[in-house]
Amino acid sequence: MSTTDAAKIRAPKITAPKRPVGTLYRGREGMWSWVLHRITGVAIFFFLLVHILDTALIRVSPEAYDAVIGTYKTPIMGLGEIGLVAAIGLHALNGLRIIAIDFLSIGPRIQRLMFWIVVAVWLLLLAGFIPRQLLHVFGGE
Amino acid sequence: MATSTAIPAPNTRQLKRRRVNWEMWGWLYMRVSGVLLVVLIFGHLLVNLFLGDGVKAIDFAFVAGKLADPFWVVYDMLLLWFALIHGANGMRTIINDYAHGRLRIVFLVALAGATIVLLTLGTLVLTTFDPCIGEPSATLAPLCAAQ
Numbered sequence: 001m002s003t004t005d006a007a008k009i010r011a012p013k014i015t016a017p018k019r020p021v022g023t024l025y026r027g028r029e030g031m032w033s034w035v036l037h038r039i040t041g042v043a044i045f046f047f048l049l050v051h052i053l054d055t056a057l058i059r060v061s062p063e064a065y066d067a068v069i070g071t072y073k074t075p076i077m078g079l080g081e082i083g084l085v086a087a088i089g090l091h092a093l094n095g096l097r098i099i100a101i102d103f104l105s106i107g108p109r110i111q112r113l114m115f116w117i118v119v120a121v122w123l124l125l126l127a128g129f130i131p132r133q134l135l136h137v138f139g140g141e
Numbered sequence: 142m143a144t145s146t147a148i149p150a151p152n153t154r155q156l157k158r159r160r161v162n163w164e165m166w167g168w169l170y171m172r173v174s175g176v177l178l179v180v181l182i183f184g185h186l187l188v189n190l191f192l193g194d195g196v197k198a199i200d201f202a203f204v205a206g207k208l209a210d211p212f213w214v215v216y217d218m219l220l221l222w223f224a225l226i227h228g229a230n231g232m233r234t235i236i237n238d239y240a241h242g243r244l245r246i247v248f249l250v251a252l253a254g255a256t257i258v259l260l261t262l263g264t265l266v267l268t269t270f271d272p273c274i275g276e277p278s279a280t281l282a283p284l285c286a287a288q
Contacts, residue, residue, distance in 0.1 A: 038235060045228040052221065052259045055204075059266045061275040062201035069199050081196060088182060095175045102172065129191065136195035 024101065024108060029115040037094050040087040047084055078137030082130055089125045093118040167230055174227045181220050205272040205281070214267055221263040229256040 024030045054072075057065040071077055097114045101107035107114075190196055207213040229252060236248045273285035 041228070041231045042235065045232055048224055048228050049255065049259060052225070052263050056262050056266045058201065058204050058208075059270060059274070063275065065201045065204070072199070073197055078196065081190065085186060085190070088186070092175075092179045092182065096179065099172050099175065132191060133195060136190075136197050 024111060029112045033094050033097070033115050033118070036090060037098075040091040043087050044084075044091060073137070075137055078133065081137075082126075082133055085129050085133075086122075086126055089122050090118070093122055093125075171227060171230060174223045177219070178223055178227060181216070181223065184216070185220060202281075205270075208267070208270050209272065214270075218264065218267050221267070222260065225256060225260055225263070229253075 025034050054065075054068050057068055072081070094115075097111070097118050100114060101111050189199060208217075232252055233249065236245060236252065240248050272281055
């Protein structure tokens with residue numbers, strides 16, 4: 001048997017798949033949800049560091065705590081809190097999606113659908129929170 | 142003379158000693174604490190940002206009122222430990238992904254240090270909170286004078 005014959009026999013077995021199979025994190029919803037999970041996670045972590053420190057002022061004096069927490073009530077921080085809730089909401093809902101992918105047998109197959117459910121629930125959450133927050137921060141006393 | 146290196150057969154069992162699989166427990170912790178944190182943090186946001194006057198209502202008296210109830214002390218303690226360890230473990234994953242060599246070690250040490258300091262600080266604040274600190278407010282003054 002010549003080498004050309006051997007190549008002919010093997011040829012059909014080494015054709016590359018048309019698209020990547022069995023990947024969750026390459027491209028599209030799977031990848032972008034992963035990127036967003038990381039970005040929101042880091043943002044929330046740094047807020048948590050600051051939040052533990054500002055809350056610790058409750059042990060220093062009422063004046064110190066009230067002075068620092070007062071900055072959270074300014075318009076800019078009021079908008080920042082919307083960003084914080086948006087980040088936490090997305091991280092929380094996508095986290096539940098990751099758990100569903102890992103523990104449900106149908107999880108990996110419906111991960112793309114679940115991502116859009118996450119987005120829909122997230123938008124509902126923000127639709128409930130944002131008007132109320134704007135009223136709290138910008139509404140008259 | 143050539144030195145020979147023993148290469149074990151691919152199917153040789155590598156795990157002679159049964160060690161704790163920390164990465165697996167870390168992976169599981171992220172999922173278990175994640176579910177708990179969804180409940181804890183949404184409750185925290187509901188009470189502090191959504192209900193009543195939202196962020197405008199938060200001051201020393203608001204927090205002192207909450208911490209007078211053991212329920213909220215335990216709640217905040219769970220929040221502190223679950224959230225900070227969840228966040229620190231996530232940051233560890235990210236550092237391991239993007240930092241290399243000595244810089245990676247520097248980041249990991251800084252992360253561990255910040256985490257331990259803040260866990261200690263937060264726990265001390267929650268366990269030693271004193272509503273009568275400083276000049277007590279009008280509502281608290283009689284209560285604090287009685288102490």
